[in-house]
Amino acid sequence: MNQVTKGQWNGYDTYILNSGRLEVTLLPRLGNNVIGIKDIEEQRDILRKPDESELAFYLQKPYHFGIPMLIPPGRIAKGRFDYGGVAYQFDQNTANDNHIHGLHRSQAWCVSDIEEDEDEGCTVTTEFITSDDPKWIAQFPVPLKLEMSFHLHGSVFKQRLRVTNTGSSPIPFGLGYHTWFLLDREPHRWTLELPVEGIYTLDSELIPTGEFSSLGQLEPLNTGMNMKDADLDTILKIPDGQPAEAKLTRDDGYEIIYSADRTHFKHWVLYTKGNAEEYLCIEPYTWLPNAPNLNLPDEETGLIHLEPGQHVELNTDIRIHKS
Numbered sequence: 001m002n003q004v005t006k007g008q009w010n011g012y013d014t015y016i017l018n019s020g021r022l023e024v025t026l027l028p029r030l031g032n033n034v035i036g037i038k039d040i041e042e043q044r045d046i047l048r049k050p051d052e053s054e055l056a057f058y059l060q061k062p063y064h065f066g067i068p069m070l071i072p073p074g075r076i077a078k079g080r081f082d083y084g085g086v087a088y089q090f091d092q093n094t095a096n097d098n099h100i101h102g103l104h105r106s107q108a109w110c111v112s113d114i115e116e117d118e119d120e121g122c123t124v125t126t127e128f129i130t131s132d133d134p135k136w137i138a139q140f141p142v143p144l145k146l147e148m149s150f151h152l153h154g155s156v157f158k159q160r161l162r163v164t165n166t167g168s169s170p171i172p173f174g175l176g177y178h179t180w181f182l183l184d185r186e187p188h189r190w191t192l193e194l195p196v197e198g199i200y201t202l203d204s205e206l207i208p209t210g211e212f213s214s215l216g217q218l219e220p221l222n223t224g225m226n227m228k229d230a231d232l233d234t235i236l237k238i239p240d241g242q243p244a245e246a247k248l249t250r251d252d253g254y255e256i257i258y259s260a261d262r263t264h265f266k267h268w269v270l271y272t273k274g275n276a277e278e279y280l281c282i283e284p285y286t287w288l289p290n291a292p293n294l295n296l297p298d299e300e301t302g303l304i305h306l307e308p309g310q311h312v313e314l315n316t317d318i319r320i321h322k323s
Helices: 052-060 134-139 216-222
Strands: 003-009 012-018 022-027 033-039 080-083 086-089 110-117 121-129 144-153 156-165 171-173 179-182 190-193 198-202 208-213 231-237 244-250 254-260 267-275 279-285 304-306 311-322
Touching: 003 022, 003 110, 003 121, 012 121, 012 144, 022 144, 080 171, 156 304, 190 216, 190 279, 216 231, 244 279, 254 279, 304 311
Parallel strands: none
Antiparallel strands: 003 012, 012 022, 022 033, 080 086, 110 121, 121 144, 144 156, 156 311, 171 304, 179 279, 190 244, 198 208, 198 231, 231 267, 244 254, 254 311, 267 279
C-alpha cells in the first residue's frame, strides 16, 4: 500500500501518506507541518500531534507539534542583522527583545503534486512564495520560492526542501526542524546516540557567543545516553567527518533513526521541555542561531549564502527499525 488520502483537522485539509507501515499526516495550509507520524504495526504515535482542541495554541506556537520548520532556527540578537547590503529586522518576540524561531509559522502552502507508486512509495509536493506573505517580506525583504517534497516508502519518510533566491540580492539562509519525538512517558526505556563534540556556549539571553565547551556530562551521547532524568536545552556541534544522524532506541530494540544531509546540517539542538518525561525534541539545524551576527566563517556557523537565482536542497529522513 502506497497511497495519499485527504482528511481534515479543524476544517483545514490534511494529506495522509500511507505505506502500510507508517502513516504520515501533513497540514499544508497551516505551516506545511508534519503534524503526525503513526507506526501502524506498533500502533503508536511517533510525534507529538496536536489535538483538535488545541487549535488556538497551535496558531500561537505551531513549533510545539510535529516537525515544524524554523526559517531561520533559534535566536537572533535583537532580531537585527545586515547582509549583502540589505538590513533585516525580525520581530522581537522574546522577553529580552530578541527574535526566536524565524518567520515561518502558519503560512498556507499549495499542494502542487501527488504521486503514488506501488514500488516507489508516495509523495506530496508543496510550495510557498514568501512575497505572498506581507509579514514575511517586511522582515525578510528578498523573496524566496520554497518547495517541499514529502516522500514515504515502507518505514522511511523523507523531506526535501528546495529554496530558491528569486530576488536581486544575495541572502543568508538557515533552516531547522523542531522535531517532537514521543517518549511515551517512559524516558528510562529510551537511549539516544548522537555523534557530537562540543556544546555551544550561550550568553545570559541564550544566544550563542561563538565559543563552545566540552560535552562534560553529555559525553555518553556518542555511545548512547539514557533519557532518564535528562533535562536538555542544548546546542551541539557535529564533528568533522561524522554524520548528522541521531539514533533513538527503546530497550526492546525499537529504533528511530533521524538523519540529515551533512553537507548543510552542522548542528543539533536537544530539548526535553524540562525533565524528560513525554518528549525529546531532536532538532537538526543548518545554521547556528544568530549566525549572521557571529564573527565566525560560514563553514563554522552553517550559514548558507544564496546568490540571486541560486537554489539549495536540504534533505532529512526518518527511518523506523526493530531488531
